[in-house]
Amino acid sequence: MRGAKVPYTARPMRIMLTNDDGIHAPGIAALHAAIRDLGEVVTIAPSEGQSATSHGITFHTPLMVEECSPAPHMRGFAVEGRPADCVKLGMRRIWPDLFGDGQRPDLVISGMNSGANVGINVIYSGTVGAAVEAAFLGVPSIAVSLHMGGGAPHWRRAAEIARHAIDLVRQHEIDAHSVININVPRTHSADAPMPEIRVVNMNTAAGIDNYERRVSPSGQAYYWPNGDGMKFLHTKEGTDVEALMERFITVTPLQYDLTDYHRIAEWRKRLA
Numbered sequence: 001m002r003g004a005k006v007p008y009t010a011r012p013m014r015i016m017l018t019n020d021d022g023i024h025a026p027g028i029a030a031l032h033a034a035i036r037d038l039g040e041v042v043t044i045a046p047s048e049g050q051s052a053t054s055h056g057i058t059f060h061t062p063l064m065v066e067e068c069s070p071a072p073h074m075r076g077f078a079v080e081g082r083p084a085d086c087v088k089l090g091m092r093r094i095w096p097d098l099f100g101d102g103q104r105p106d107l108v109i110s111g112m113n114s115g116a117n118v119g120i121n122v123i124y125s126g127t128v129g130a131a132v133e134a135a136f137l138g139v140p141s142i143a144v145s146l147h148m149g150g151g152a153p154h155w156r157r158a159a160e161i162a163r164h165a166i167d168l169v170r171q172h173e174i175d176a177h178s179v180i181n182i183n184v185p186r187t188h189s190a191d192a193p194m195p196e197i198r199v200v201n202m203n204t205a206a207g208i209d210n211y212e213r214r215v216s217p218s219g220q221a222y223y224w225p226n227g228d229g230m231k232f233l234h235t236k237e238g239t240d241v242e243a244l245m246e247r248f249i250t251v252t253p254l255q256y257d258l259t260d261y262h263r264i265a266e267w268r269k270r271l272a
Contacts (some may be wrong), residue, residue, distance in 0.1 A: 013039030016090055016105040016134070019113060020083040020126030022049040026155045027112035029071035031144060034159035035109065035166065036073060042098065042105075043070070044090035047078035051115070055129035056082045063089055083110065083130035091137050107174075108134035111144030112155075112162055116183050118145075118240035118250060119203040119232055131179045132256045140174035142166060143181045147244055149228065151188045158187040164194060165249050179254040183240065185247040198248040203239035205232040 015038060019028045023045035032041060047066065064080040077094055079086045087108060096103055113127040122128050131141035144162045146153060165182045174180065181202075185195055209227030216222055235241045240250045 013106045014099070014103075015039055015041045016087070016095070016108045016139075017041050017043045018045045018083060018086045018090070018108065018110050018130045020046065020050045020053060020110075020130065021114050022046050023068070023076050023078045024070050025049070025114065027114050027146065027159075029074065030155035030159035031109070031112040031162060032071060032074050033156070034163040039106070041075075042090075042095075043074055043076040044079060044086045044094055045076065046083060046086060047080050050082050050126045051113075052124045053082045053084075053126040053129065054124050055084050055132060056126075057084045057088060058082060065089070065094070083126040084133040087130050087133040087137070091134070091139065104137075105134075105139050107170075108139050108141040109144065109166070110134075110141065111146075111182075112159060112184070113143075113145035114148060114153075116145050116147040116230060116244055117143065117181065118183055118230075118244050118252075119205065119235075120207055121229055122181060122202055122252075122254065128179070128181060128254070131181070132254070135177045135179045135256060138176045140176055140178050141180070142169065143179065144184070145182070146184045147186045147230075149230075150186050154187050154189050154192065157190050157192050158184050161187060161192070161194060161249065165197060165251065168197065169251065177256075179256070181240075181250075181252045181254050183244050183250040185244055185249065195247055195249045197251055198243040199251045199253075200238060200240045200243045201236075202252055202254070203232060203236055203241040205234045205236070207232055 058081045066078045068076045110127045110130040117125040128143045131143040134141035146158045208231045211223040243250045
């Protein structure tokens, strides 16, 4: 039921870990190492990179699954599907097969993504899509992403920063249908300082990335996306984009109900 709270359990916490960069990505390995002492962590993630697949799911092809251990101490299931597929399949079939009928994760964590998911990128993100799928199904979720650029990322330190944010969020009860979106600022060294946290709105301006027109050897035109996904028509004060650029950890609670409640009454009058 919407609004229900996660029940208390005396057993160790069980966490489903997923991502959209693929089960062999450095971000998921680093985050797994940072959170594995929280309880029993089972990784169910795409076998290949699935960035920017949003909330897409697979209907017309089977979802092949291979059990694997992509990193030390990581129990993993590689799914030939999208991030939302991983959570949906994991929740409906893999989890009950592992722990018994009716069993569900206590928490789903998606990430750590290679690239920030702030502003309109939240809509495109497979990382966030996986977290939203968990919330659909009544399990609280946290999406975690790392702002890239300016040098090679230090994944271990970034994961320690992410764990700090996760711990602060977990000090408070998370609604079973909630998604908490966390972004970690650029982290390039093992001694990078712990940033402060800002709870902020999502910036809603469109991105200004474009496409470069090219011509193939056969003479056919094609278009190559350009830009880094972090340039927007404008950045509103107090939003996730501004805070991340100022090198804060950003925390944004998200919802999946897309109803525009402010205009419901207006449209009822129009179409009465």
